[in-house]
Amino acid sequence: MTSNASPQWPQRNGAQRPAAATNSSSERQATTSSAIKEERRPTLSDLPKIAKRTSVASPQSPPQDEPTAGTGTPPERPPKWYADLKVKNARDKNFSNADTLLGRLSDDIRKCRTAGSGNRVPIFDKIRELLHIIVFVEVTPDLLKAKHMLENNGALAKLFDDQRSDGVNWPFDIKADARELYNKWCDRVFETDLLRGIKFHVKSVNDKKEGQKTTDSLDRTYPTTRSNYHGNGKLLNGQWWPLQICALRDGAHGSSQGGIHGRNDDCAYSVIMSGGTDSTGKKYPDVDDGDEVLYCGTDSVNGKIAEATSHLIRSAEKKKPVRLLRSSNLGSQYAPEAGFRYDGLYDVVSFENLDGPESMRQRHQFKLKRQAGQDPIRALGPERRPTQQELDEYKKHKRLAGKIKGQV
Numbered sequence: 001m002t003s004n005a006s007p008q009w010p011q012r013n014g015a016q017r018p019a020a021a022t023n024s025s026s027e028r029q030a031t032t033s034s035a036i037k038e039e040r041r042p043t044l045s046d047l048p049k050i051a052k053r054t055s056v057a058s059p060q061s062p063p064q065d066e067p068t069a070g071t072g073t074p075p076e077r078p079p080k081w082y083a084d085l086k087v088k089n090a091r092d093k094n095f096s097n098a099d100t101l102l103g104r105l106s107d108d109i110r111k112c113r114t115a116g117s118g119n120r121v122p123i124f125d126k127i128r129e130l131l132h133i134i135v136f137v138e139v140t141p142d143l144l145k146a147k148h149m150l151e152n153n154g155a156l157a158k159l160f161d162d163q164r165s166d167g168v169n170w171p172f173d174i175k176a177d178a179r180e181l182y183n184k185w186c187d188r189v190f191e192t193d194l195l196r197g198i199k200f201h202v203k204s205v206n207d208k209k210e211g212q213k214t215t216d217s218l219d220r221t222y223p224t225t226r227s228n229y230h231g232n233g234k235l236l237n238g239q240w241w242p243l244q245i246c247a248l249r250d251g252a253h254g255s256s257q258g259g260i261h262g263r264n265d266d267c268a269y270s271v272i273m274s275g276g277t278d279s280t281g282k283k284y285p286d287v288d289d290g291d292e293v294l295y296c297g298t299d300s301v302n303g304k305i306a307e308a309t310s311h312l313i314r315s316a317e318k319k320k321p322v323r324l325l326r327s328s329n330l331g332s333q334y335a336p337e338a339g340f341r342y343d344g345l346y347d348v349v350s351f352e353n354l355d356g357p358e359s360m361r362q363r364h365q366f367k368l369k370r371q372a373g374q375d376p377i378r379a380l381g382p383e384r385r386p387t388q389q390e391l392d393e394y395k396k397h398k399r400l401a402g403k404i405k406g407q408v
Contacts (some may be wrong), residue, residue: 030065077157078150079186085145097136102147105130106155113166124171125382127159131177132387136192144185156182172375173383176236183234187223194393197222197249215256216245225251227261230320235342238385240379242339242394244272244327252342253325260298262311267320268348271295271312271368272340274327285354288332290377291370293324293346295384297352300362309364316348321371334379338394341385344374 091099106128112123148154149203158164159178189196199219218224233251241247245256251272254261262268277283278299297309305313315322316391324346328338346368354363370377378385386394 002276032104044121077186079188081188082141082145082150082186085141087145088142089146092140092143095138095140095143098139098143099147101130101134101137101147102143102155106147108389109155109158112168120168121389123173126277128174128177128382131174131181132389135181135343136389136393138192139185139190141188141190150182150185151355171383173378176238176375180236180239183236189378194390195246195397196242197224198245201271213357216243217256218245218249222249224249227251227254228266229261231271232323232345235323235340237344237375238383239342240336240339240385240387240390241341242390242397244340247325247340247342252323254341258308260308260311262308262315264309264310267314267318268308268311268322270323270325272325272327272333273330273332275330285365286330288326288330288334290334293366293368295366297351297364297366302362303358303360303362305364307363308361312348312366313351313364319347321347322368324368324370334377336379336386337384338386338391341378343370343377345371347371 041277108127108130110125112120112127115123121258145149149156151157152161152401153164158166158168158177159170160182192245196273198216200216206396227248235250235252239250239252241250241252244253247253248256253272259272259274259276260268261270273286273288273293273295274282275286284296285294286296295312297312298306300306300309312322314320321343324343325340326335327340334343338356347370349367349369351364351366353359355361355366376383
C-alpha cells in the first residue's frame with residue numbers, strides 16, 4: 001500500500017534505527033537516541049594554524065581550500081595551492097618509492113595510448129593495481145607537482161576526464177579510482193591511514209562500573225565534509241570506508257551509528273543497508289536485489305511515525321534521491337567484504353506501512369530504485385571495492401581485527 005497523503009508526525013519519537021554495530025569499533029554500542037542530527041564538525045575557523053614545516057616527513061593534511069571545505073562541491077582544477085607551487089627537480093630520496101610508482105603510472109598511461117585496443121587489457125590491469133597501491137603510499141605536494149599529477153592534462157586527469165583521454169576508453173572503475181585519488185590530493189589529504197581523523201575511545205574499568213556507553217568520535221582538529229546535501233557531491237561510486245564514522249568524516253553519511261540521515265526541514269540524504277535488528281533482536285525484513293531494494297525505516301515506540309522514517313517519507317514525496325551505502329553485515333551478494341561502500345543514488349519510489357495506522361510500532365518499508373546511468377555496483381570482479389590493498393590495510397589495524405566476512 002503506497003501512501004499518497006502527507007502523514008502527520010511529531011518530533012523525535014522512536015529509537016533511531018542503527019546500522020549494524022559490528023562494523024564499528026568493538027567498543028561501539030548501538031544508539032538508542034532518536035535524534036539523527038548531523039554531528040558537529042569543525043569549520044575552517046575552528047582549525048589551528050599550520051606551523052611551517054622543516055621536516056622531510058610526509059606532511060599531515062592541512063585544512064582544505066575554502067571553496068571545497070565542508071561541501072560536496074568538486075574542487076577547482078587544478079587547485080590554487082597546487083598551481084602556486086614551483087617545480088623542484090631535485091629527487092627526494094625519502095620518497096623514492098612514490099616517485100617510482102607515479103612514474104610507472106604515467107608510463108603505462110602513455111603505453112595505453114599507443115597500444116591497439118585489443119592489447120590494452122593487460123595495461124589496464126597494471127594501471128588498476130598501481131592506483132590501488134598508490135593510495136597507501138606517502139607523497140608530498142612537491143612530488144605531485146614534479147610528476148604533474150594534478151595538472152589539467154596530467155596523468156590522473158587523462159584517466160577520468162574523457163576530453164583528455166587521448167581516445168582511450170578507460171574502464172569505469174579506473175576512472176572512478178583515479179578521480180577519487182585526484183580529489184583526495186586536491187584537498188591536500190596526504191595521510192594514508194584508513195582511520196585518519198578518528199579519535200578512539202579506550203574503555204576503562206570506570207566505564208563498566210558507571211554503565212557508560214562510549215563511542216569513538218571525530219577529531220575536531222581534522223577537516224571534514226558536511227553530509228547535509230543531496231546527490232553525490234564529491235563521492236565516487238564504489239568509494240569505501242572501514243568504519244561508518246569514516247563515512248561521516250568524508251560527508252557520505254551524517255551519522256556515526258544511525259542507518260538514516262536527514263533533517264526535519266528537508267528530507268533524507270542517505271541510508272545504510274546493514275542487516276540491522278529491531279528492538280526485539282529480529283532482523284529487519286530488508287531485501288537487497290542490487291538495483292532495487294526494500295528498506296525498513298525506524299520503528300516507533302509510541303504509535304507515531306519516527307523522525308528518521310519521516311525523512312524517507314518526505315524523500316518519496318519530494319522525489320529526492322538518497323545516497324545508499326552497503327555494510328559488510330548486510331549478508332547479500334552486493335555487500336562489501338568489509339566495511340562500508342557507497343553504491344550511488346537511489347530514488348525512494350514508494351512506501352508502505354507494514355503494521356497499519358493503529359500500530360504502536362509503525363514500521364514503514366520503502367522501495368528504493370537505483371538511478372539509471374550510474375556505473376555498476378562494485379561488488380565483484382577486478383573492479384570490486386574494497387580492493388585487495390584496502391583489505392590488507394584493514395587487517396593490519398587492531399581496531400578492525402576480526403571484522404572481515406568469514407572471520408571470527
